[in-house]
Amino acid sequence: MRISELVERSGVPLATIKYYLREGLLMPGEASSATQASYGEDHVQRLALIRALTGVVGLSIQKTAEVIRLIERPRTDLFLTLGAAIGTLPPYAEDVPGENPRDYPLARTVLARHGQIYDPDYPAVGQLDRALAAASAAGFPIDDDRLDHYNAHVRAIAEYDIAHIPDESAQSAIEYAVLGTALYEPVIVALRRLAHQDLARHRFIADTAGT
Amino acid sequence: MRISELVERSGVPLATIKYYLREGLLMPGEASSATQASYGEDHVQRLALIRALTGVVGLSIQKTAEVIRLIERPRTDLFLTLGAAIGTLPPYAEDVPGENPRDYPLARTVLARHGQIYDPDYPAVGQLDRALAAASAAGFPIDDDRLDHYNAHVRAIAEYDIAHIPDESAQSAIEYAVLGTALYEPVIVALRRLAHQDLARHRFIADTAGT
Known part of the structure; x- marks a missing residue:
């Protein structure tokens, strides 16, 4: 055309x-x-x-170009290619001044306890570390029991995601990894807020009925 | 002092x-x-x-004042108070031009199928609706099977959250609801990205070993 x-x-x-x-x-x-x-x-x-x-994902042209470069010339290792593609998504570590990118002790401890790999170059490691630090700083630290509970269910969600990676081409796998990560996260957090509402209503209505 | x-x-x-x-x-x-x-x-x-x-939650002074008003003068209905407090958190519907705030058909359908309440005034309803629409617009619509799977595990996470609401005062419940929602969401999305990495490594190493 x-x-x-x-x-x-x-x-x-x-x-x-x-x-x-x-x-x-x-x-x-x-x-x-x-x-x-x-x-x-x-x-x-x-x-x-x-x-x-x-548009909906909100990447810059520069980050979009990175994703497209990975689609056009995937590395020989698809695992590393997918990791690099997901690394184009926010939040970015450079947003946080004074951050030490070499080690993330809070994330390291959590990942070790769950028997997961710890790779400080994978951006989600710093993301987890900052999120844990922010919760502590605000007086709402996340204890091991809560983390174990969250992680078990988040892993079940991730298992579904990984089981559904399209395997016809590196391109479709990269598109699914980037878009599925970026587009499904807002769905997950909205579902949690809605579950809170639904559960709280049952709880408070039950409380009221009981008194 | x-x-x-x-x-x-x-x-x-x-x-x-x-x-x-x-x-x-x-x-x-x-x-x-x-x-x-x-x-x-x-x-x-x-x-x-x-x-x-x-700071870490990133609310404006105006939204912070709303949370504090709710803490100082909680409504008689704690359920509505908590909902209003969580409604101070982003994302805000007014960020989306041309949005019709009266009805959210995508979210309505999902909530009906899961037997959850549908209240279009609760901001997470519009949030879910927009997230579902964005995924579809990008060519990655979320089918019922995926939504059911996500929702079951997200609900298990929310059950833990609700079971741990501090009940000594409305103030502590409101603080927990707002800060726990805002601060734990980034932890959950980071855990998902890390689970993807861990699971993908196992999958691609297994694939490599098998060929």
Whole structure:
């Protein structure tokens, strides 16, 4: 298809498509003449992915380009590729001034106790460490019992996620890892708040009925 | 204690304490002379709460004031008070232009299927609705099977939370609800990303070993 049709099909303005082409986020079309190029379904899909990453996920163009580089040239090790792709998602460690990126003792202790790997270069390690520190600083430290309980159920959720990784290509696995992580987290936290409401209502109605 | 000691004990600067007094976030001290007031442990604790809400939780002064109003004058119905307190937390519906706040059909369907109450005035309902819509828009809609699985485990987490609500006062229950919701969410999402890493490593190492 011509670029005008790509604009129509994708809903992405022409100037934006040209920008993505210049920045290497969108692969070039096939040259059909000296001044025209032809685009295909892969371009429509790529634009949808860029729109999801920069839109609902909220990544910068720079972070979006990182994800796309990983899709175009996945490392030989898919595990490391997925880790790098998820590492493009916020929260970013550089947001926290004075952070020491070498070690995360709070996260290290928790992961050791749960028999999980501890890799300080994986951004979620610092994320867990900061979240635990923030809870303590606010006077609501998370004790081992609560962490064990949370982790068991979170792991059951993660098992479902991992069992459903599409395995037809590295590209689809990377898309699922990045978008599934970013898009399903807000669902999970909203479900928790709604479960609180539902459970609290039962509890307080039961209390009232009992007195 | 005098206000200078309150500054020292709380670590909050004098100008900030005076601002909190003017805004009604901090209750006045007991007048000990025409120009001096005396402060107690409740002032130290209140400043710690304000610091947690405006600091690690990231609430505005206005939203912090809402939480404190609920603590000082809880409604007769603790359930509604807790709901209103949690409603001060982001994400806020007003961030989304063009949103219709009357009905959230995606969330309504999910909650009905799980036999949970549907109250469109409870902010988490709109939050779930927007999260489900965003996942669909990005081409990763959440099907019923995944939602059922997520919800069962999220509910088990919420049951632990509700079972541990401190019941000595409305104040402590409100503090726990707001801070526990805001501070434990980042822990839960970090644990999920870490479980993904741990599970993916096992899966991809197993795959490699098998080939």
